[in-house]
Amino acid sequence: MSTQRGNVNRVRRQKYQNKTVFRNTLHDNSKRTKMINSLEIAEVCKRCQDVIAWKVKYKKYKLLSQPKTCIKCHQKTIKDAYHTVCLTCAKDLEICCKCGKKEEIVAHKSPTKAEQLQAIAQLEMEVKCLSERKRRAYYRYLDKLKGKKKKKKRKEDESAAANSSETEGVTDVADEKEGENDEELTSLSLEEYFRNAQQKLDELKKGMEGGFDMIDDFDDLSITSDEDFDDSDEN
Structure with a gap:
């Protein structure tokens, strides 16, 4: 990217090209990584699902150490990372668990x-x-x-x-x-x-x-x- 002020357009290509696809299990085969890769991304819209899937794929996903507070019911009922609304409130209001918008839900969570x-x-x-x-x-x-x-x-x-x-x-x-x-x-x-x-x-x-x-x-x-x-x- 250019150092000129206000110039955000870059003409040249990326200097260092990746020859192989990134794999998050190439040097890490721990149980934590396998568990993150097998996570079920559900009760979110298409855009939020792609965002979370990107974080999982490129090893940017961070698990929650303790339950998170829901922005609707203000209870510590969120167990999935990057979610802002609990499952109960999301189903009642028909909104996405991550962005909180009324979007089409891609996949529903399988019952326990x-x-x-x-x-x-x-x-x-x-x-x-x-x-x-x-x-x-x-x-x-x-x-x-x-x-x-x-x-x-x-x-x-x-x-x-x-x-x-x-x-x-x-x-x-x-x-x-x-x-x-x-x-x-x-x-x-x-x-x-x-x-x-x-x-x-x-x-x-x-x-x-x-x-x-x-x-x-x-x-x-x-x-x-x-x-x-x-x-x-x-x-």
């Missing part, structure tokens, strides 16, 4: 193990209030979210593959498609999983408020063949 257990327990308590048919429908939906296949369908696929050797290519394609669907279901984040489960639970509750539906009860029996009807006629 205690919060996960609490959410699961709350869902189980609500499921107990459902009827048996609604409860089974809810658990079938959870199995579908987890990417589990029904045992009956697996047996049918195995018998079809054993009986017909000509359709091996077709069954392989079907299995690949089912595998892709399972990967899509299992790739759901934990937040999406709980949101979908809560949405399904609300739908089942609305169905219970509507009254007793006999048609749905008969549909849930899943009768597949006439063998189930052979009761008293043979006797």
Whole structure:
């Protein structure tokens, strides 16, 4: 940069060019550095996320030695460095935790193990209030979210593959498609999983408020063949 007063424009290039990319773990493999590199940058806007990511990348990130005071609730509840607003206030006011502005939040913080257990327990308590048919429908939906296949369908696929050797290519394609669907279901984040489960639970509750539906009860029996009807006629 020029030494002339008021001249802030530099024409020449940087004198010393870096030949290799900077790596913060090149000479430091300590637990502190690894922990900083694995930090989750969440509940901030895009610009603030880029700023914190730059500090992490170039080893400028400084951890907090003690909780920081929130500028909204004035409580020492901030545990992340460079944040000025705590998570509770940021969610209530829908603002960025770093700059405090009403910007679009890039990523949300994943729940802790205690919060996960609490959410699961709350869902189980609500499921107990459902009827048996609604409860089974809810658990079938959870199995579908987890990417589990029904045992009956697996047996049918195995018998079809054993009986017909000509359709091996077709069954392989079907299995690949089912595998892709399972990967899509299992790739759901934990937040999406709980949101979908809560949405399904609300739908089942609305169905219970509507009254007793006999048609749905008969549909849930899943009768597949006439063998189930052979009761008293043979006797």
